[in-house]
Amino acid sequence: MPEALNLIDDQRPAQRRAALAILDELEARSAFPGAHRLGVTGTPGAGKSTLIDALLRALRARGETLAVLAVDPSSRASGGALLGDRVRMRAAGEDPGIFIRSMAAREQLGGTAAGAHASVLILSCVFDRVIVETVGVGQSESDVHSLVDTLLLVANPSSGDALQFMKAGLLEWPDVFAVNKSDLGAEAARTRSELESGLAVGESASGEWRRAVLQVSARDGTGLDALQQALDAHRDHLSTSETLAARREAGRVAHVLSALRERFGSRGVEALGGATGVANRLRESGAGTFSLAAQLDAELDAALAARS
Amino acid sequence: MSIPNSADRDRPWVFRTYSGHSSAQASNALYRDNLEKGQTGLSVAFDLPTQTGVDSDHPLARGEVGKVGVPICHVDDMTALFHELPLDRMNTSMTINAPAAWLLALYVAVAERSGVDTQQLQGTTQNDIVKEYLSRGTYIFPPEPSMRLISDMVAYTVDAIPRWNPINICSYHLQEAGATPVQEIAFAMANAIAVLDAVRERGDVPEARLPQVVGRISFFLNAGIRFVEETCKARAMTEIWDRITRERYGVEDEKLRRFRYGVQVNSLGLTEAQPENNVIRIVLEALGVTLSKKARCRALQLPAWNEALGLPRPWDQQWSLRIQQILAYETDLLEHEDLFEGSQVVENRVRELVEAADAELQQVLEMGGAVAAVENAYMKQQLVASHTARTQAIETGELPVVGVNRFIETADSPLTEGERSILVVDESAERAQIEALRAFRSRRNESEAKTALQGLRDALRNGENVMPPSIRAAHAGVTTGEWSDTLRELFGEYRAPTGVTAARRETQGEDMKGVRDRVQQLATSLGRPLKILVGKPGLDGHSNGAEQIAVRARDVGMEVVYDGIRLTPAQIAASARDEGVHVIGLSILSGSHQVLVLDVLECLREAGLGELPVVVGGIIPDTDADQLQAAGVARVYTPKDFDLTRIMGEIVDVVSEPRAAA
Numbered sequence A: 001m002p003e004a005l006n007l008i009d010d011q012r013p014a015q016r017r018a019a020l021a022i023l024d025e026l027e028a029r030s031a032f033p034g035a036h037r038l039g040v041t042g043t044p045g046a047g048k049s050t051l052i053d054a055l056l057r058a059l060r061a062r063g064e065t066l067a068v069l070a071v072d073p074s075s076r077a078s079g080g081a082l083l084g085d086r087v088r089m090r091a092a093g094e095d096p097g098i099f100i101r102s103m104a105a106r107e108q109l110g111g112t113a114a115g116a117h118a119s120v121l122i123l124s125c126v127f128d129r130v131i132v133e134t135v136g137v138g139q140s141e142s143d144v145h146s147l148v149d150t151l152l153l154v155a156n157p158s159s160g161d162a163l164q165f166m167k168a169g170l171l172e173w174p175d176v177f178a179v180n181k182s183d184l185g186a187e188a189a190r191t192r193s194e195l196e197s198g199l200a201v202g203e204s205a206s207g208e209w210r211r212a213v214l215q216v217s218a219r220d221g222t223g224l225d226a227l228q229q230a231l232d233a234h235r236d237h238l239s240t241s242e243t244l245a246a247r248r249e250a251g252r253v254a255h256v257l258s259a260l261r262e263r264f265g266s267r268g269v270e271a272l273g274g275a276t277g278v279a280n281r282l283r284e285s286g287a288g289t290f291s292l293a294a295q296l297d298a299e300l301d302a303a304l305a306a307r308s
Numbered sequence B: 001m002s003i004p005n006s007a008d009r010d011r012p013w014v015f016r017t018y019s020g021h022s023s024a025q026a027s028n029a030l031y032r033d034n035l036e037k038g039q040t041g042l043s044v045a046f047d048l049p050t051q052t053g054v055d056s057d058h059p060l061a062r063g064e065v066g067k068v069g070v071p072i073c074h075v076d077d078m079t080a081l082f083h084e085l086p087l088d089r090m091n092t093s094m095t096i097n098a099p100a101a102w103l104l105a106l107y108v109a110v111a112e113r114s115g116v117d118t119q120q121l122q123g124t125t126q127n128d129i130v131k132e133y134l135s136r137g138t139y140i141f142p143p144e145p146s147m148r149l150i151s152d153m154v155a156y157t158v159d160a161i162p163r164w165n166p167i168n169i170c171s172y173h174l175q176e177a178g179a180t181p182v183q184e185i186a187f188a189m190a191n192a193i194a195v196l197d198a199v200r201e202r203g204d205v206p207e208a209r210l211p212q213v214v215g216r217i218s219f220f221l222n223a224g225i226r227f228v229e230e231t232c233k234a235r236a237m238t239e240i241w242d243r244i245t246r247e248r249y250g251v252e253d254e255k256l257r258r259f260r261y262g263v264q265v266n267s268l269g270l271t272e273a274q275p276e277n278n279v280i281r282i283v284l285e286a287l288g289v290t291l292s293k294k295a296r297c298r299a300l301q302l303p304a305w306n307e308a309l310g311l312p313r314p315w316d317q318q319w320s321l322r323i324q325q326i327l328a329y330e331t332d333l334l335e336h337e338d339l340f341e342g343s344q345v346v347e348n349r350v351r352e353l354v355e356a357a358d359a360e361l362q363q364v365l366e367m368g369g370a371v372a373a374v375e376n377a378y379m380k381q382q383l384v385a386s387h388t389a390r391t392q393a394i395e396t397g398e399l400p401v402v403g404v405n406r407f408i409e410t411a412d413s414p415l416t417e418g419e420r421s422i423l424v425v426d427e428s429a430e431r432a433q434i435e436a437l438r439a440f441r442s443r444r445n446e447s448e449a450k451t452a453l454q455g456l457r458d459a460l461r462n463g464e465n466v467m468p469p470s471i472r473a474a475h476a477g478v479t480t481g482e483w484s485d486t487l488r489e490l491f492g493e494y495r496a497p498t499g500v501t502a503a504r505r506e507t508q509g510e511d512m513k514g515v516r517d518r519v520q521q522l523a524t525s526l527g528r529p530l531k532i533l534v535g536k537p538g539l540d541g542h543s544n545g546a547e548q549i550a551v552r553a554r555d556v557g558m559e560v561v562y563d564g565i566r567l568t569p570a571q572i573a574a575s576a577r578d579e580g581v582h583v584i585g586l587s588i589l590s591g592s593h594q595v596l597v598l599d600v601l602e603c604l605r606e607a608g609l610g611e612l613p614v615v616v617g618g619i620i621p622d623t624d625a626d627q628l629q630a631a632g633v634a635r636v637y638t639p640k641d642f643d644l645t646r647i648m649g650e651i652v653d654v655v656s657e658p659r660a661a662a
Ligand code: B12
Pocket: B045, B046, B047, B048, B068, B069, B095, B134, B135, B136, B137, B138, B172, B173, B176, B177, B267, B268, B269, B270, B271, B306, B307, B308, B309, B310, B311, B312, B534, B539, B540, B541, B542, B543, B544, B545, B546, B548, B549, B584, B585, B586, B587, B588, B589, B590, B591, B592, B615, B616, B617, B618, B619, B637, B638, B639, B640, B641, B642, B643, B644, B647
């Protein structure tokens, strides 16, 4: 498992080829719906890692196996990164049923890393549930949304947080909201109703699903059962409403687009017919997401070379 | 020369020596020796298992029993520790925090058994949890229940043990973690406010008793090498405390507003290179907190000349005690009124410190106070940043350190010749302690112990004070681990923020650029960026080195996994495997490197990672370093390797080197 993640991160040509082959194969063979993919986002310090730790304990006790992909920002000056989410995730201990991997966001501005899609694919072939923690910095919510089936937003019990989400127009992405640290007092209830009124007017990217705002405490376990139920309910909602397949496909398209955008900008993406163009290619070619991305990359390269 | 009448001299401060090791019996003998040499107060160092609430036979205690302090598991250990010491006349300071209520309960039980009235007991439990999260690392429970335990002790002692200082607000450890004087003042004040506010909110301490409570709050300060500024710092704190106690807590009685403090002088600046120079540093630092009568410390503890080499031997500690005695008895220091009265220079510096500290304190209070500023990592991040600035200044030479970055030429020192010039705790101490603990467990009345634990659990659930049921548990033969586990069940355990992730300050400079380029080249040949795991195995809480290494590794472009303190070797190996790192850096300062590093290597081999290069840093004597390298460690670093950028370059070498199959 760790070796596979090392391999897909490896940029040397031979390793890249080997990685693509593995990813194609895994994608083709992976069961549907397979592992539940849960994204957790929110401002730094909201308690995402602590809450994930609490979820790990609760879900592991139900017999699930779990993987966490924890993404932290990279330094723009040095390219280095400090990956510190494991500090709070002690549920793993020496239990092989829980796997935690930290990842630097590298040059990606959003909260997700370039290799995140491939990593989620690999992990979802092995574990019952894959949890992705990302830093909520505004641009990243739509990225994480495309990476997972269910997106959980964790908020601090402070009106500042709620207001910030609304202003930034982030409320459309999450499927479930949790105001954390309710052990700290009344502020949590206030934040919750602020978010609720924000949701009432805002639009939702998740269609029919009725989005709930929960009050939880990662510290003392309050609301954890309700949170688990809400997450499971969303997963069940997706599979029965058949939107899961559509959401996963949109996620694959988003991955190809963001990979291409990174090298060729929006002009390059337009040249391929934008999202619809890529979606069609993905459907027609029957190729795996990752090798299609590589193939389109090569096509654009060739087109550029021909022009110059 | 006229020899002044001793009646005209001020009474000296209390002379202490922070000590304890191996066993209660051995430490008792040491204390009695020290008292005979003229020490006037006791200062008990507990071992790390005791400080973190585990019994000597717990797996996490391995290699740590009796090492850096005395192991105390139960009332018989405590009895042996104070054997033939008159508790009613002793002034005992205990460096104990998360399990402070328990160690005080054991002390009370010993007093009660020997017929000493608890009203007579005098001393201090350190009991300051905020600075444990920020620097010292021996916390167990989350902030909220920890603050409750502290306020329980304050509320209990004010009547039951009125001469006890239930908490010592520590700024000492903040300076040891890199704090500037302003941070030291502001964070300590915020901490004291958090404690007093918690006591006030309890409701069981009558408003009229609050002044007494305030009067029992004492402080524990650091005194660094900039000793003039340190004098000003103590004066500034005296002034700020007087104001806070008057304005915030309405204390009218001036005596109860007095800023009472003890001191341990700075150790962070004591060097491995030319260690004899440390004696001069220690003397100057001691002056900083004794010169000014108005702001003189109540008790003083001095480290030894060989601080950066390892644990001090009795002779090393004696030398430091003699410094205090010469200062108090030979010099004319205690014959004068305040030397700085009317000094505009001192007054100006005090003003600057007061103003800057007030501003910083205000910032913390606006965040919600000390506890909030622990949880949101603000204070820890500030400390890491200050320490980064300090290490960089030493590297560039901007901050001169004689013998380290200036005047490094030296003749051989007779002090470090021959056998190790440090105390080495006998390996058999751990085994003996474990045997004694098991014997104790089998001779105690099991059902009494069980009942007492149940009583403790019930009392805590009902919100009752922790002290009475703890004292009953002490008498009933409960152990340190059992008491702590009972609280763990109720309160949970805590992991404090590491403060490194948000460290914004990036290091610049030519040699940095060189290493950064090499890190990038290596990424090309590795196929992905160089990923390093910085790990701290065992109970050791010294995080400064690991933090600075982690931040610098990030600044040269590495991807750094840092999981904080107190990991088991198996957890470190599992992290290394799951994270896919290229190299592991271990940091161990507590002296248990031999056991722990070998355990990590073994766990790595079991995980199929025997090839992964491992580098180690910390307080590691040369002979041990050789052994570690023979066991497969790639590089060993000690405090004399202050050039972090050079260390980073060598880590690049280590990863690039072809590894001989181990
Ligand atoms: C600062 C300090 C503290 C601070 C720690 C603050 C913190 N958060 O780190 C405080 C005041 C809290 C403290 C407490 C204690 N301390 Co202390 N402390 C020191 C002191 C003075 C300096 C250590 C330091 O931070 N140096 C600065 C950093 C940057 O240097 P460094 O860690 O050595 O790192 C350098 C190299 O070693 C190397 N390195 C280190 N780690 C790594 C890792 C990697 C991967 C690499 C590549 C390199 C590397 O590179 C660094 C750059 O130069 C030393 C003595 C000394 N002067 O060294 C004693 C010392 C380490 N402490 C000691 C003791 C006993 C304690 C206590 C256990 C006492 C007690 N009984 O309670 C407590 C409890 C601590 C705990 N929880 O474990 C002993 C250890 C004895 C031994 N080894 O046998 C020492 C040696 C003092 C002594 N002589 O008695 N301490």
